Each structure stands twice: as structure tokens, then as C-alpha cells.
Amino acid sequence: MQRANRVKRALALYTIGLAFCAAGLVGITDAAQPASNDPLRIIPADSMFCLRIKDVNAALGQMDQFLTGVSPVSVSMLAQSRLAQLLGGTEAKGVNLSGGFALFGPLPGGEAPSLSRIGALIPVSDYQQFVQGNANVAAPDAQGISSIGAEGKKDLAAMKVGDYAMVTAFKNRQTLAEMKNWISGAGSTSLAQRLSPEELKRASEAPVWAYLNVQIAARMFGPTLQEKLKAAGEQIKQMQAQGQPMMGQPDALFSTYATLLDSLMQETQSISLSLQPNPNALGIDFVMAAMPDTGMAKVLSANDSGQQLGYLGYLDNGAAMNFAVAPNPAFMKAVMPAYLDLLTMMMGETASKEEMAQIKDLATDAMDAFDGAVAWSMSVAPKSKPPFAIKYVAPLKDKQKFYDVLERASSMINKGAIADFYAKLGLKVQFDMRRNAETHQGVSIDALRFTMQPVDPNSMQAQMITAMYGEGFDLRLAVVDGLLLYGLSNEPAKMIQNLIDQAKAGGPDQVPSEAQAAMQLLGDVKQADFFGTFNVLRLVQMVVAFLPIPLPQVDLPTQSNVAIAGEIGAGKLQVEIAVPKQHVLEAMMAFIKMQQREPQEQQQ
Numbered sequence: 001m002q003r004a005n006r007v008k009r010a011l012a013l014y015t016i017g018l019a020f021c022a023a024g025l026v027g028i029t030d031a032a033q034p035a036s037n038d039p040l041r042i043i044p045a046d047s048m049f050c051l052r053i054k055d056v057n058a059a060l061g062q063m064d065q066f067l068t069g070v071s072p073v074s075v076s077m078l079a080q081s082r083l084a085q086l087l088g089g090t091e092a093k094g095v096n097l098s099g100g101f102a103l104f105g106p107l108p109g110g111e112a113p114s115l116s117r118i119g120a121l122i123p124v125s126d127y128q129q130f131v132q133g134n135a136n137v138a139a140p141d142a143q144g145i146s147s148i149g150a151e152g153k154k155d156l157a158a159m160k161v162g163d164y165a166m167v168t169a170f171k172n173r174q175t176l177a178e179m180k181n182w183i184s185g186a187g188s189t190s191l192a193q194r195l196s197p198e199e200l201k202r203a204s205e206a207p208v209w210a211y212l213n214v215q216i217a218a219r220m221f222g223p224t225l226q227e228k229l230k231a232a233g234e235q236i237k238q239m240q241a242q243g244q245p246m247m248g249q250p251d252a253l254f255s256t257y258a259t260l261l262d263s264l265m266q267e268t269q270s271i272s273l274s275l276q277p278n279p280n281a282l283g284i285d286f287v288m289a290a291m292p293d294t295g296m297a298k299v300l301s302a303n304d305s306g307q308q309l310g311y312l313g314y315l316d317n318g319a320a321m322n323f324a325v326a327p328n329p330a331f332m333k334a335v336m337p338a339y340l341d342l343l344t345m346m347m348g349e350t351a352s353k354e355e356m357a358q359i360k361d362l363a364t365d366a367m368d369a370f371d372g373a374v375a376w377s378m379s380v381a382p383k384s385k386p387p388f389a390i391k392y393v394a395p396l397k398d399k400q401k402f403y404d405v406l407e408r409a410s411s412m413i414n415k416g417a418i419a420d421f422y423a424k425l426g427l428k429v430q431f432d433m434r435r436n437a438e439t440h441q442g443v444s445i446d447a448l449r450f451t452m453q454p455v456d457p458n459s460m461q462a463q464m465i466t467a468m469y470g471e472g473f474d475l476r477l478a479v480v481d482g483l484l485l486y487g488l489s490n491e492p493a494k495m496i497q498n499l500i501d502q503a504k505a506g507g508p509d510q511v512p513s514e515a516q517a518a519m520q521l522l523g524d525v526k527q528a529d530f531f532g533t534f535n536v537l538r539l540v541q542m543v544v545a546f547l548p549i550p551l552p553q554v555d556l557p558t559q560s561n562v563a564i565a566g567e568i569g570a571g572k573l574q575v576e577i578a579v580p581k582q583h584v585l586e587a588m589m590a591f592i593k594m595q596q597r598e599p600q601e602q603q604q
Helices: 002-021 056-067 075-087 127-132 170-177 197-205 214-241 250-267 295-301 329-347 353-369 399-414 417-424 460-469 492-504 513-522 536-546 581-603
Strands: 049-053 101-105 119-123 146-148 156-161 164-169 208-213 268-278 281-290 321-325 374-380 388-395 427-440 443-454 473-480 483-488 530-534 562-569 572-580
Touching: 056 075, 056 268, 146 170, 156 170, 164 170, 197 208, 197 268, 197 281, 208 214, 214 250, 214 268, 250 268, 250 295, 250 329, 281 295, 295 329, 295 562, 329 353, 353 399, 353 417, 374 536, 388 492, 399 417, 399 427, 417 427, 427 492, 443 460, 443 492, 473 492, 483 492, 513 530, 513 562, 513 572, 536 581, 572 581
Parallel strands: none
Antiparallel strands: 049 101, 049 208, 101 119, 119 164, 146 156, 156 164, 208 268, 268 281, 281 572, 321 374, 321 530, 374 388, 388 483, 427 443, 443 473, 473 483, 530 562, 562 572
16 A cells, blocks of 8 residues: 555656656747846756756647647647646646746655656745645645645655746655755756756757756666576576577576676766757757767777768668768777777677787777778668678778788688687678689679578577578679778678769769758768668568568558768767657558558468
8 A cells, every 4th residue: 555655656656747748848938037037057967867948838839739630639738737636737827938847856855766756846936825725725735845646645745946837746845944055056066067067058948858867877776687597597508407498598688688788877978859840840959978088988989080971872771770970080099909809708708819800800890890881771672681781882991902902801700719709699600702703894893691590490599580581681892993882781782883873973963952951951961970860660571571481561651761870979979869740640640550450360
């Protein structure tokens, strides 16, 4: 019973949050505000997380515009009715829905993390009306604290703080009574003072801003997560000991996950997410900041070349994914040790020190062989094996070194440490290469084939691999005027010939229309370190084709794409994402079409 009450109180507090941010987004106004009007100057600096909506009415109204034609429900009306219901009336009296809102936690005071130790700052126009005009809000006690709950119940507690009602679970009312000891202006540091100038600007200007202090989250939840991963690994070991079939060494994989999680939590300072909707698209800005003087900070600060995106004309209309990257040499050299450390963890005792040294040399030489921006596209071919096609273009700095790397990699895959690693995963791999296998327009073409055969051909894993990849991958490579061309498909010869024709003609004349539309959603991407498009419906088609059980393919017409671009530097990873409304509508129509097909498939 007590647990049910705790859950109820937590849900009631979250309802307040959902009432304000059910789709919270939009309306940007001037940033600088007095301390009493700015929740970021009230919220403690050591809060683990914070969600802020700058202007509730504007945010919900903008979200209504984005969802027009997608959802029959008005989020503005839903949010206002839920809040009014919580407060005990048909409208939320005394609440300033044109003001800002914030949800944060944990509240100062307690030791163990708890979902009930969350505070909400609700903007009020008249606190006395908020107390007297809402049936579920009781009169303040001697400490100025009011209980909130239907029919005399005490689910929540509220207290006036500046232009806000500070609301939390009723059992945390003592925290409200002691609030004078930790709010800004009484010797404590506020979240606004803790944030970097750039992050504070985002927090102040974004319609909706969410923030996670990863260091505090690591202290509170890191040990528990590590214990759960360890327990999962032990359970996997026991299942293997009992003879249950599994591919490879999943217990070792769990150990790698635990190490990676610990590294990420120790070296990441914060993560923030900003939402900016408009009638045609939903904008999402993601920022991850590294802890100073860590390996992650070094990697995310390596940005000294000024490379620009190139070869965008080689991207494809109709692709499931397009990507263009301007690899920074300093960044790549900083990333390489981290990549090799991860590879060492994954391979475990499979590779000796000598073999790992060879792999390191191979990776370094491969990096030195390339020069400048790269671009690639992946398209869906649901009736083929594999059910996708990939093309890739990249400038070569040293053609001879590239082919030397390819020869050494072939040897390692067929006989060395990499072959042993795959064998422990239950796979026998083979990499074959035929130099100068074909020619087109006087250009020599190399033929490559990569196969993966499960050790147990009757296992479920073997069926899945066969469904995904068929008998293997057929690839073609060619080099035209220092540009590496790469094609993988069920018709690789045709793909590489088309690429050679384009390269011989000086490259495609213009960027494909789908990529152009994605760029317009993001604005100027010329200075971005990477740019890409993702089409959810086409990716779903590929996933369906991967399944070992044959399913009827559903035509999912789509022309729009999710757009993404990002920059790396100054110890931060910044990513901008745009989700077009058209793409949401296309996905919705596809879902309806699949639902309509389901009864027919059941009858068959």
C-alpha cells in the first residue's frame, strides 16, 4: 500500500511535467530575465537533470501546428485540462501559462536516489489565487507549505518561490521548508551559474531544453548499472554452461559493455537536448560535453584541418541512408587509440600482443592512405541477398599503401587473429580478392568477395545470417584519378561501371534533390564535419527483409528524410537533427497500411 502511494505521488508530480511539456516546444523570447523569473537561477547547481520550457502556451501551440494532420488531439487542450484536473477544477487558476516551466531533480537533502525527489517550478500570476482558486490546493501551513490532493489527500506539496509555485511530493515538504538554505541568493550556486556560457545561452533561448549532468548520474546510478551488467554476464555464463546455444562469447561482450559504460560516464560532463518545432519540421539539437583533461576531451578537441564536406553529388535519391564526412586528420589520429582499445577488449585473448601490434600498424597505414572528405549511400534491395546496396567514394593519398593494406587485411581475415575472433563468434570467414578482374573505360576493376559461414548451419543464428547476407558479399573497387570507388550489391559490376562513368565525367553535376531538401531543413551545413539523411521507412523495409521468416513486402512510398549534421571541437560533439512533418505523415500512412495488411496475412 505504501509503495502504491509513493508511485501515485510520483505519477502526480510527473503529470504536472507532462501537462506542460506533453509536446513542449517553441516560442523564443528575450533571454535575460530577473532571478525570480528565471528558473535556472532557482534550481540548484548540483541537480542531476533539468527540463525547461521557456513559454508554455507558445510551445504547446507550436507543437499543435507541427502535429496538425498527424494527431487528432490538441496537446494544448490536453495539457491544460490535465493540469486543471490535477488542481481540482475546470481551469488552472493563478497559473501563468505564458511563463516558463521547469522540472528538476533530485531535490537537495536526501541521500539515496528516488523518483519522488523531483521538483517542479510552475509559473504563477497570482499565488494567492493559485491557493484559494483551486479546490485541490490546501491553505498554507505555518511554514507556507500547501498540500495538493483530491478529497483532502496529500499527494504533493507546494510553496511560493519568486514567481513560481515549487511543487514536489508531499513527503519532501521538509525540503521546501529548508529551501532558503539552498536557493540562489542565500550562498548557494544555481544551475545558471554552473552552466557554460554556450549552454546557458541554449537553455535560455531554446523553446524546450533538457539537461543531464552525467557526473552526478554516474555517482548515483553508475554502481547499480555496473552490477546489473555483471549479473547479466554471469547469467549468460550459466546458460552457456547448461548447454544453451549461443553465438560467440556474450559474457565477454557484457564485460566490454560494462567497461565502455564506465568510461563514458567518467569522461562525459553533460548532455543536453534542445527542441525547436515549426509547422513543417521538428528541430533537435544534441550537445555532449567531455570532462576536461580526459581522453574524450582530447578526441573531441582535435579539430585543426578545416576540411569541408565533398562528393555530395555521389549521394543517392531513394537511399535508406546517405552520409558525407570531412574526416579531420588530427581527429582520426586521436580516435585511433580509443578504437584499438575497444578492439582489444572485444577480441580478449584471441589476439596476441604481436598480432594486436600488426592490427594497429594496419589501422594507422589505412588512415594514412586516405585524404579528405568521403561520401557513401546505402539503398534497400529487399528481394536481393544481401537486401541492401552500398556505394562509397573517397580520395586516396597513397594508392600503393591502400592496396598494401588491403592485402594485409585479407591475410589477417583468412588466417590470423581476426579469423580466430570470428571463429569464437561461431563464424568461419573468407576474404578473396582478384586484382584487375575486369575493366571499364580503360579503368581496372578489382573483384572482392567476403563470406561468413556459421559453424552450425542448423542454428537460429545461421538462419538469420543466411536471411540477412545470403552466401556473402560481392564488391568491386576501382580508382579514377586518385578517387577510390567502391560498390557492394547483387550487381556490383553494374554499380562500379556507373561510378566510373561519373568519375570520368568529373563527378555528378549537382547534389540529389533529397539531400538538397535535407540541407534546407538544417540551414548551412558547409562548415559541418558530417552530414547525413535517414529514411525510416526504407530502413524498415530492410529489417523486414533481414528476418528469417519470409514476410510480404509492403510498398511504403516516401520521398522525405530525417536530416542530420554535426560538428566536433572544443571538447564537444554537437549534432543538429531535423524531422520533417512529411516524414512523420509518411510513416503514419505506412503503419496504417501494414495494419490493413495484417488480417489478410493471417487468413493466408
